[in-house]
Amino acid sequence: MSQPSYDVVAIGNAIVDVLSQADDGFIAQEGMAKGSMQLMFSPAEADALYAKMGPGTEASGGSAANTVAAIAALGGRTAFVGQVADDQLGEVFAHDIRAAGVSFATPARPGEPTTARCLIFVTPDGQRTMNTFLGASQFLPEAALDRALIADAAILYLEGYLWDPEEPRAAMRAAIEVARKAGRKVAFTLSDTFCISRHGDDFxxxxADGLIDILFANEAELVALAEVDDFDAGVAKMAGQVPLLVVTRGQAGATAVQAGRTVSVGAEPVEQVVDTTGAGDLFAAGFLRGQAQGWGLEKSLKLGAVCAAEIISHYGARPQVDMQALVAAKLG
Incomplete structure (x- = not known):
């Protein structure tokens, strides 16, 4: 097996985030589930909610895109596959991810719908409530895959959010086949409990088919996937089904289980939680970067915690400091 040119290639939603502050009353009034993500199914619905937002900040996002952007900031070699439209937001997304040091060559899609956007409301406690119009991202075709690129990455990273639409689901299945034939690892993040409610049987x-090497979940997602009542039962049920299980638990830290060995670390202290958008994405980035460097479970988990702490200390889901310097200071 040849040495890969990339540490991680990710397939995910290509989204531009719009972040704004809101209080709990607004979240309840609009019928949102605080701290979760819901889909919007038309541009009109997205426009109506956008009109109710306070002053907003735009930033390129998308779960898997955030992860590979952060891995690049940590010094890793990454690429991203995701569909944008041939419009202004598409240009913003493409510029931002390339500027982050990530290879991105998926051709823009002409015509409607527009590039995906996620309207994120951040409450005073730092919790983010997301409302996503998937737009062009849900039309990523299998034909857009660069099979040589996927075979040339040590890890293929997939996000559960993108499993919902039919076209990208087929593309991801094809990518899994390419990665496995090339002897590469496949990592999958469950993304949100709503993804499990819709596609849990697929996941x-x-x-069960042995197609996932690394599974990322938060505590709620683990419990939902395992169809049990608590964290310990979820770990007991799922740990033996995947080679490497990684579960984040917010302030309680994170746990990884591999070959019957369980390792846990605490959360990295944060002076103030400003915005939890991207916490899981950045944790995955740190953990995968650690694994790509041959680090053990504990050090990889600690790197994930450091990355998550950085991202929740400010608005937006892309790092705002020199991540390599931060890691050197925190982990040596």
Whole structure:
């Protein structure tokens, strides 16, 4: 097996985030589930909610895109596959991810719908409530895959959010096949409990078929996937089904289980939680970067915690400091 040119290639939603502050009353009034993500199914619905937002900040996002951008900031070699439209937001996304040091060559899609956007409301406690119009991202075709690129990455990283639409689901299945034939690892993040409620059977089958090497989940997602009542039961059920299980637990830290060995670390202290958008994405970035460097579970988990702490200390889901300097200061 040849040495890969990339540490991680990710397939995910290509989204531009719009972040704004809101209080709990607004979240309740609009019928949102605080701290979760819901889909908007038309441009009109997205426009109506956008009109109700306070002053907003635009930043390129998308779960898997955030992860590879952060890995690049940590010194890793990454690429991203995701669909944008041939419009202004598409140009913004493409510029930002390339400027972050990530290879991105997916051709823009002409015509409607527009590039995806996520309207994010951040409450005073730092919790983010997301409302996503998937737009062009849900039309990523299998034909857009660069199979040589996927075979040339040590890890293929997939996000559960993109499993919803039919076209990208087929593209991701094809990418898994390419990665496995090339002897590469496949990492999958469950993304949100709503993804599990819609596609849990698919996810369980991927795991049962031995197609997932690294599974990322938060505590709620783990419990939902395992169909149990608590964290310990979820770990007990799922740990033996994937080679490497990684579960984040917010302030309680994170746990990884591999070959019957369980390792846990605490959360990295944060002076003030400003915005939890991207916390899981950045944790995955740190952990995968650690694994790509041959680090053990504990040090990889600690790197994930450092990255997550940086991202929740400010608005937006892309790092705002020199990540390599931060890691050197925190981990040596």
């Amino acid at each position: 369980r089958k991927l795991i």
